[in-house]
Amino acid sequence: FADLADMSISEDIAVEGEITVPVGAPSPDEDFSTLDEPVRETIMRDLKAVGKKFVHVMYPKKSSALLRDWDLWGPLVLCVSLALMLQGGSADSKEDGGPQFAEVFVIIWFGAVVITLNSKLLGGTISFFQSLCVLGYCVMPLTVAMLVCRLVLLAGSGTVSFIVRLIVVLAMFAWSTLASTAFLADSQPPNRKALVVYPIFLFYFVISWMILTFTPQ
């Protein structure tokens, strides 16, 4: 065992190097450490990302920005604002104020989850949260439609206003469906696109129906 105990290095091999770490070398940790930046920067970065995605929904080109960096802030804001605007619009407004908010929330999120599971089971290559992100952001045209409907209803609730609302809601519904199809259908095998588009169509149809039948009390 005496040989093993001899740990000395032979003299002719030069052992050299630097002990001090050079200043300014980018360590991998620094890229992810955003704890030190001011809060305003963090918020502005997130807001810009959300804003960029809204623009992508308005002009649905086949870009991957919506898919690559998914986030659920936009869908949450849209869902909550839609649910708030749809509240208090039925016969017994006192009774139905609560459930209406819950209804819209549940419909949107439960529907989005079901569509995502369906597209995954049909052999889609998109991930769970990416799909949720796209479906949530594509609710934006319908939120705009809700806003317009509310404003039109302020003016009056006759046949003319109904026709105007019908046209607006139909247009926004078509926009939503086309926008989400543009993003989601690409991830499917080509002969099964119809199978994925139908639930999306149904989903936005239910939301459009809720918007169209909204009558303020």
Place this chain on the structure above:
Amino acid sequence: QGGGSAVIDMENMDDTSGSSFEDMGEMHQRMKEEEEEEEGEAGAADDEDGEFLGMKGLRGQLGRQVADQVWQAGKRQASKAFSLYANIDILRPYFDVEPAQVRARLLESMIPVKMVNFPQKIAGELYGPLMLVFTLVAILLHGMKTSDTIIREGTLMGTAIGTCFGYWLGVSSFIYFLAYLCNAQITMVQMLSLLGYGLFGHCITLFVTYNIHFHSLFYIFWLVVGGLSTLRMVAVLVSRTVGHTQRLILCGTLAALHMLFLLYLHFAYHKVVEGILDTLEGPNMPPFQRVARDIPVVSNALLNTTAKAAALTM
């Protein structure tokens, strides 16, 4: 005793940052198991470890074990996630369809087969039935909204989803159980698929009659469309069952439930629309619809005669 002591006094630890009470409990439990394992190995080792019962030895040991906990917790999470994903994969073969196939099956669900002497093939597919159930939910919502149904306990959406999914899953299970009793050759997925496609007739009927409110139209649709889809399901089941009594039980139950469900969906959710329609249409209403409206007239007449009788007796 040496380092094999399984009791670690958590209260004296100075580093309890972030851990919740439950986590500590779990850690404690795991540590006990770890200790018991280590006892076997380190029991024979040097007794010096017993000297380090001070805080230093405890912290070093704890540090190692905490790292171990983290690794094991991570491993558990990963395997849980994996098994959840694998559960989705179990359903994957049932969603392996082409749009042309779905269309064909939808049309087939309205055509009763004539050959009941050899078992009919049922496609064990879940995409079509699932989409049909959701379509039924959407149509039901439309009907409920139009009729201003007010649900006091719960939400409109919850009722619609509960009704449709409850029917699909519940009646499928029930008929599967009956089929098991009656020795019919059918699996659960096939039953779900059969009943799901049978809802296509319901969808069509309700879609038409929620928009065009005529009682006679509904009854015609109920008999024809509902009847056709029921006949198809019944024929398929008959072809897979032997024995007259068994066939009768199985098919009678299914037919009754299916037709009654359509009746229920129609009448439960459009009562109010009747009233509105009556007031809107006025004297131009076809005679059979006057029946609903005569009731208040009758009750008024009854009230008048009762009042007169009461006045006379006083």
